[in-house]
Amino acid sequence: MTRFIIVRHPFERLLSAYRDKLEHRKGKMYYYERYGRQIVSLYRKRSPNSLTVLMQPREPTFVEFVRYIVERRHFDEHWRPYHTECSPCTLQYQYILKTESLDSEEGYLVQALGLQNLSSFHKASSHRIHNVNPSGRTGSQQAQQYYSQVPPDLVKKLYEIYANDFEMFNYTATEYFNVTSR
Template identity: 40%
Template sequence: MELPSKKCSRLWRLVLIFTLLFLLAILQRPRYTGNRSQNLQQSNNFVTTTSLLNYTDMKTNRKTLSSAYSTSAEELINVRVELESRKKLLENVCANIQDDTGSIEKAISKMIINENHGISWCPIYKAASSTWMKHFVTLAGLLSGTIMDLIRENSMQMNSIVRQAYITNTNSKTILKKMNKTKKFLIVRHPFERLLSAYRDKLEYMEGREYYYERFGYHIRQSYRKDKRDDSWGKQEPTFEEFLQFVAEERQFDEHWMPYYNACRPCGINYEYILKFETLQRDQNFFIQENGLANWLSTVENVENTNPRGPTTSVIVKKYFKNIHKSVLENIYKIYEMDFKLFSYSPEKYYMISIGDIHKNESIS
């Protein structure tokens, strides 16, 4: 009789345990008021919203950036044809030019190479260099609010950040090996307008540009200001024409006005993309889209012009070049002749508005 009793006792204990668990389960169930299906939907919406909010924001931001650089199929074809035409012209002009190895190695050492994104850039200052310095800092994952604040306060230079982020190996063979795994590009600009932009930014006013005044400005003023009756005699800084005379006669180049041919050796380095400042937004959008960078880079429109004197517009160009003697421009052309020929630029419209041209035209476009 004891054995059945023990079995019954264990059975009752199991029944009691299951009953308690069932009651606990009922007590812990969510209590809904009103329409049950509506309450369930609200609960699900809350969970979905809170758990996926960051993902949704990130996805939206990426779509926004990508669409900012989107280009229609027809325009893609047109831009590609034009870029191929630029490259073909470059190859034709370079056909009879033998570039020396030393100069090519020097240019290679200045390349900014991002292996992760497969692009390399030869910086040409005063030709969208600030924009692309920012882009390369972004691609390195270093652009932050703190960094941007320091740059705005002039406590840090974007150029310095890029050079630190993309420290180049001193071995030219190693650099070349890395570079050849990427798509190489450069951005060029009309040589005359680049010179004007460099002058306005670095030499027109001494305040905040003391380094350039001490290095170049004082010497230019002392050497090329001949007429004391000139209205500019009381001005400490050199005039634009004095600056051009200095460049033409002494051929002392800073990185902001060094010829493209010297800086980037386009006849010795195979650049897959030649972008132009004059069609920058279109060319740049094409390059960014074709190389899968749209999700990584902020839009071009958000990048402010870093020249404190403002952008060099066609009105500004006319204002300065109408006071330049044509003979000075002709001498400058000789210095930058390779840049004009390699990248299909013409000096003619600037000659037309300069002093001493009998066919002077009052408009520039």
């Protein structure tokens, strides 16, 4: 049996989950009710000025979300570390594909497994329908913009939670440590 896993940079994956599930609540009430409301109540400072309260977003900010992950360690399958979600050490995947280079790696996997003649698989992989975030793809540059708002000590703690994923899949967090707020 052939096993493969598709992985993503841990910090980009976390940000993508935030953007897809919690940012701009419209149409995302399930995640707001399940996580967002609690995150806001835990980390949002209440202001006696009613105008300030009205101007604040109702959904959690990215910094509040990161603080929740670090302090509460309450994970959903969309942001749970791979090493706990997919058991890469136990399952011993033969192929590890990275989202950042999936187009070329997917072609390699199809070739390696001799699946290029299976018309339905080939058609699906050639015309892959992505589960696209309506806010757009979360890439490195955009991630750096969000992480620039996060205090350095919080990024360090977040890294510690995902350290096994960084190491197992050969990712680095240097660029994120360099852009964190001072």
